[in-house]
Amino acid sequence: MQDIMMLVQDPAAWVALVTLVVMEVVLGIDNLIFISILTNKLPPENRERARKIGIGLALVMRLALLGTVAWIVQLTTPVFEVFGHPFSWKDMILIAGGLFLVWKATKEIHHSVDLEDHKDSMVGKTVTTTFASAIGQILLLDLVFSIDSIITAVGMTPHLPIMVVAVIAAVTVMLVAATPLANFIERNPTIVMLALAFLLMIGTTLIAEGMGFHVPKGYIYAAMAFSAMVEVLNMYARNARKRKRDTVH
Numbered sequence: 001m002q003d004i005m006m007l008v009q010d011p012a013a014w015v016a017l018v019t020l021v022v023m024e025v026v027l028g029i030d031n032l033i034f035i036s037i038l039t040n041k042l043p044p045e046n047r048e049r050a051r052k053i054g055i056g057l058a059l060v061m062r063l064a065l066l067g068t069v070a071w072i073v074q075l076t077t078p079v080f081e082v083f084g085h086p087f088s089w090k091d092m093i094l095i096a097g098g099l100f101l102v103w104k105a106t107k108e109i110h111h112s113v114d115l116e117d118h119k120d121s122m123v124g125k126t127v128t129t130t131f132a133s134a135i136g137q138i139l140l141l142d143l144v145f146s147i148d149s150i151i152t153a154v155g156m157t158p159h160l161p162i163m164v165v166a167v168i169a170a171v172t173v174m175l176v177a178a179t180p181l182a183n184f185i186e187r188n189p190t191i192v193m194l195a196l197a198f199l200l201m202i203g204t205t206l207i208a209e210g211m212g213f214h215v216p217k218g219y220i221y222a223a224m225a226f227s228a229m230v231e232v233l234n235m236y237a238r239n240a241r242k243r244k245r246d247t248v249h
Contacts, residue, residue, distance in 0.1 A: 017162050024149060024170030026221065030202050031058075031138075031145050032174050033195045034101070036182035037108060038134050046131055051178040054138035059171040061139060062146045066163055072150050085212055090147060095210035097144030101203030104137070105196045144206070194231050198224055 039050045065072060075093070078086030150163070185191050201223070205215050 016159070017165060020162060020166035021169045024166050025173050026217075028145075028170050028174045029221075029224075030198075031142055032178060032181060033198055034104075034141055035138055035174075035178060036185050037192065037195055037199075038137060040182055040186050042131060042134060047182065048179055050131060050134050050138075051182065052175065054135050054142075055171060055175050055178060057135070057139055058142040058146075058174075059168070061142060062150070062167045062171065063164065065146050065150055066160065066167065072147060075147065076151065087210075090151065091210040091212070093144055093147055093210075094206045097141060098203045098206030098208075098210060100140065100144075101199050101206065105199035105203060109193070109196050109200075188235065190231060190234070194227060197227075 035051060035054060039047045039054070042050055075089040078088050079092075080087055185195060201220065205220055208215055
């Protein structure tokens with residue numbers, strides 16, 4: 001308790017907390033896009049419940065991982081080498097997560113392009129399996145992002161309470177933003193393709209990071225922000241043309 005009171009009175013601790021919260025929220029955008037696309041494939045009555053359960057379990061997972069910070073940090077220790085390049089457990093987790101994202105995004109793009117493919121809209125047993133599968137995939141991807149963000153957090157602050165508060169704040173933002181973002185994506189089909197392209201880029205970046213090629217996160221998020229801005233302008237242009245046609249008729 002005394003240590004927490006000392007942190008509360010330390011300005012440097014507050015700066016670290018704000019920085020870490022912002023970082024966790026930004027890193028959570030990737031996860032949120034994936035959750036939105038994945039849950040939108042469920043029946044409407046199950047979507048919000050799936051988001052809340054998935055994000056809630058993700059919070060529990062992240063807090064549990066924070067309890068094993070010492071073990072998480074050891075994941076950066078090289079395990080083996082390939083052609084002189086060392087690979088750690090973190091690298092292998094990032095590569096596996098990246099491959100999963102690339103596979104999932106490619107599959108969703110195929111479903112969006114192939115209008116004859118309606119397997120995921122079947123009712124009955126398939127929907128129940130899909131709901132369980134959605135929760136499982138949310139947790140699987142969150143595990144990858146959680147390990148990456150926790151290792152980054154450890155490099156920013158040695159104080160566990162700051163990490164816990166930052167994680168809770170970031171997941172709370174995800175919980176609040178999940179449904180509005182999912183509804184926005186569902187109302188705008190072109191946004192779906194853009195979001196899937198983001199997932200492809202993020203998956204490729206994770207694979208590159210796992211292979212030892214560092215890609216500055218700022219470049220990735222700048223590209224995403226620029227693409228989103230262009231798409232917003234396209235949406236305004238389409239709406240303006242639609243209003244003009246409605247006025248003429």
